[in-house]
Amino acid sequence: MKNKVSIIGAGFVGTMTAQKIVEKNLADVVLVDIIEGVPQGKALDISQSSSLEEFDAKITGTNDFSETEDSDIVVVTAGFPRTPGMTREELGLKNGNVVKSVTEKIRACAPECIIIIVTNPLDVMTHLAWKVSGFQDSRVVGMGGVLDTARYKYFLAEELNVSVKDIEALVLGSHGDTMIPVDSYTTLKGIPVSQFIKKENLNAIIERTKTGGAEIVKLFKSGSAWHGPSSSIVVMIEAILRDSKRVLPASAYLNGAYGIDGTHIGVPVKLGASGVEEIYEINLSDEELAALRFSADITKETFDKLRIL
Numbered sequence: 001m002k003n004k005v006s007i008i009g010a011g012f013v014g015t016m017t018a019q020k021i022v023e024k025n026l027a028d029v030v031l032v033d034i035i036e037g038v039p040q041g042k043a044l045d046i047s048q049s050s051s052l053e054e055f056d057a058k059i060t061g062t063n064d065f066s067e068t069e070d071s072d073i074v075v076v077t078a079g080f081p082r083t084p085g086m087t088r089e090e091l092g093l094k095n096g097n098v099v100k101s102v103t104e105k106i107r108a109c110a111p112e113c114i115i116i117i118v119t120n121p122l123d124v125m126t127h128l129a130w131k132v133s134g135f136q137d138s139r140v141v142g143m144g145g146v147l148d149t150a151r152y153k154y155f156l157a158e159e160l161n162v163s164v165k166d167i168e169a170l171v172l173g174s175h176g177d178t179m180i181p182v183d184s185y186t187t188l189k190g191i192p193v194s195q196f197i198k199k200e201n202l203n204a205i206i207e208r209t210k211t212g213g214a215e216i217v218k219l220f221k222s223g224s225a226w227h228g229p230s231s232s233i234v235v236m237i238e239a240i241l242r243d244s245k246r247v248l249p250a251s252a253y254l255n256g257a258y259g260i261d262g263t264h265i266g267v268p269v270k271l272g273a274s275g276v277e278e279i280y281e282i283n284l285s286d287e288e289l290a291a292l293r294f295s296a297d298i299t300k301e302t303f304d305k306l307r308i309l
């Protein structure tokens with residue numbers, strides 16, 4: 001039987017994700033948006049490329065949420081990007097109401113699915129969706145760390161003038177300015193990159209990674225990235241649908257690990273058919289652990305200030 005993935009929000013990120021899923025023949029896709037005609041038009045356009053791109057997966061666009069019924073995975077990209085001058089709380093409030101109403105519909109239409117949250121502020125929205133859905137911890141996960149790590153790897157490979165495939169790295173914490181690119185797990189073919197890069201250059205790369213999204217927003221003037229984000233979402237979808245047990249950084253519910261309780265935050269997880277199948281509690285330096293806890297505290301504080309529930 002074919003897998004089914006629904007994507008809520010037919011904007012830049014949602015549409016590119018849908019396109020990549022069908023082009024890889026990973027699953028049939030339902031693209032949902034509130035704007036009439038937009039998801040239908042985008043689905044039709046992508047469908048018309050099927051003979052050229054050689055895919056058989058079906059994509060449909062709709063404004064009717066009931067078409068997400070029986071989805072294996074529902075990806076939430078619905079919401080608004082941060083605009084200049086907007087605080088994290090203001091964005092959280094605006095998108096929080098969208099994520100709340102979308103999650104209520106997911107709970108009703110696709111109660112067995114795994115939810116991947118993409119809407120920002122990522123960790124806060126993931127926690128909100130988890131609460132509203134009432135789903136087990138393993139079935140609600142946020143996409144942030146895969147993208148942050150991909151950006152970090154790209155900058156490192158450029159600096160070292162090596163293939164990005166030979167870089168291994170891990171970015172933990174919130175998908176935002178408190179993210180933590182972990183030095184000790186950043187290697188070139190298993191050799192710590194500190195042996196190849198001067199400390200000040202590595203620090204500059206870490207800073208660039210932290211503002212990786214903002215750098216693109218600044219170039220665009222309006223709107224945010226979608227190529228890197230959609231590829232990151234597809235990596236997570238593939239791990240779940242193929243039950244490949246990939247170890248990836250993702251926003252997961254912590255219940256004591258790292259001394260953090262009651263929030264979602266980016267940590268290394270095992271992703272398989274059941275969603276988040278394991279959370280790895282890796283060794284961190286005192287400084288890294290403090291940074292992760294700080295990041296979790298900020299996420300909790302932002303969630304509490306929303307008062308949406």
Ligand SMILES: NC(=O)c1ccc[n+]([C@@H]2O[C@H](COP(=O)([O-])OP(=O)(O)OC[C@H]3O[C@@H](n4cnc5c(N)ncnc54)[C@H](O)[C@@H]3O)[C@@H](O)[C@H]2O)c1
Pocket residue numbers: 008009010011012013014032033034035077078079080081082095098101102117118119120122143144147175223224225226229
């Ligand atoms: N987690 C990440 O790494 C990451 C990366 C990129 C973007 N994002 C976030 O993803 C979100 C989407 O980004 P984008 O560039 O695609 O934005 P976009 O504005 O292009 O698309 C958002 C879409 O959501 C739709 N929408 C709004 N309310 C809806 C609802 N209730 N139901 C269904 N659809 C609804 C809008 O009509 C719009 O088409 C933003 O919050 C952005 O900040 C996160």
